[in-house]
Amino acid sequence: MSVGGGGGGGGVASFAPTPPWPSGAAWIGGRYCPVEEAKISVLDLGVTRSDAAYDVVHVWRRRFYRLDDHLDRFSAGLARLRLDPGHNRAEVEAILHGCVRLAGLREAYVSMTCTRGRVPPGSRDLRTARATFYCYAVPFVWICTPEQQAAGVSMRISEVTRIPPQSIDPTVKNYHWLDMELAQLDAYDHDAQLVVLRDASGAITEGPGYNVFAHVDGRWVTPASGTLRGITRQSVIELAHEAGQPVVEGRLSADDLRRAAEVLATSTAGGIMPVTVIDGQPVAAGVPGPLTVQLRDQYWLRHEDPRFSTPVRYEEYK
């Protein structure tokens, strides 16, 4: 199954009765609205201190992919940051369905965020803050388009050091991305589409929104630490096992990436992306590798498997 086959990116489906906000729907301040109206105060601690946890799940062909896993991770992040969105899991789930329904999207990028919110005027005491919670669904976003993926994409190994786990726990999905933003701008300067950052020891960690795998010495290796435990990363680990491809969560070096037989990046906003150029040099033959293509096909098939996907409740929220 081809990644671009049949789905298309974010078209409005005709099955929902008059979805009012096809360019995106949000839930904020206790009500639904067009995503363009979803705004937060410039005084919100989510803005002024990036004090927030979030998660993003995607909808493909009318089904959420691994929604429970995303909700589990979001809940764990909230607990770690001592944040209370003021809604239980079932309510959050209902709001996510509602956003997708009101946008009428068949393929969507669906985000949930809880920030520390606002402290009363004049206060700096975080204990007095009241959290801000919001969700939104927008048309599915590709980090790399299906066409780019078919050709293979280029990656730069950045000189910027990823924020370490001792400072910010990368398993709590968070908005501390300025290191990755500057690394990405530098990657553009070097004609690379993607970028990956290393830790202080030189080990590969992650890129802006994606995990990385390299097939070296007959097995897949993906960083064990210093990175978000991505849901697509988890899917690749499972699918590789099912396909009889050994996988190790361990240490991955820049040299490993350069000498790999295949390299791929994984993201909710992009699936499984074949990386065919590292720092301007081809990965092996410089074309998407056979193991990568196999995993990617299996990954998209999983989106219709009820064990891993949940139908969007398009009709429920009128």
Add this chain to the structure above:
Amino acid sequence: MSVGGGGGGGGVASFAPTPPWPSGAAWIGGRYCPVEEAKISVLDLGVTRSDAAYDVVHVWRRRFYRLDDHLDRFSAGLARLRLDPGHNRAEVEAILHGCVRLAGLREAYVSMTCTRGRVPPGSRDLRTARATFYCYAVPFVWICTPEQQAAGVSMRISEVTRIPPQSIDPTVKNYHWLDMELAQLDAYDHDAQLVVLRDASGAITEGPGYNVFAHVDGRWVTPASGTLRGITRQSVIELAHEAGQPVVEGRLSADDLRRAAEVLATSTAGGIMPVTVIDGQPVAAGVPGPLTVQLRDQYWLRHEDPRFSTPVRYEEYK
């Protein structure tokens, strides 16, 4: 001069003709508004990636304190992050004056922010982003009240490691504060008002919004690196020199803090704060030290010195 003497925190002065927004005024999207209406999109890269630079200057007794220094730092941060607010320095300065005037504030906390802004729908290419720029003036905020400062404040040395300069340049004033937020919550748990974080080597760096000085072995020591180069920090360095108190920018350890004769913290939102308790133990005699009190008095006197302050143009923007 006492820190609390005469100023008061954020009262509305009667000299401005009917200031419309006494609880705060903002400038965003090309117009002035009450600060409560100043909001940014949840899709802004300033929210979703904390991709932004900012600065905060204060107004005391109708005068900006070291406005040029704050504008210099903001400009340097913008250049480092490749951000263009779409306004030149004179325009930014005029907007800051306008915010204070429209709030009618005699003492104010005045903030300016530029985020990477928005990319077009469906794009992830940072080069297509259009920056978001906004400013606001709100009543002056005290990290510790004048009463708390008179008594001396408590500080915890956190176990959380500050985000290192190799990841995020701390001299670019930024919103990457989640490490400091969790350290602050932990400090509350330990009955401390302030908190300071160390780097991976154990050297003291900074706290959430403040620099730290310790008087050890007959001289002031403040961290040379791994920290914002605060404007109040710079004031203390200058004032100590003027008072014949030696100052070194160097390495400061947790032990230095514990054995210091005096410890102080510096911030635009709080001035010079005497720290009299570290991790539950008194600093020397456990009362604000004489050198600290002397520096603090001189600091507040400087706010009326035209070399370091600029009168707010209250009448200009009608």
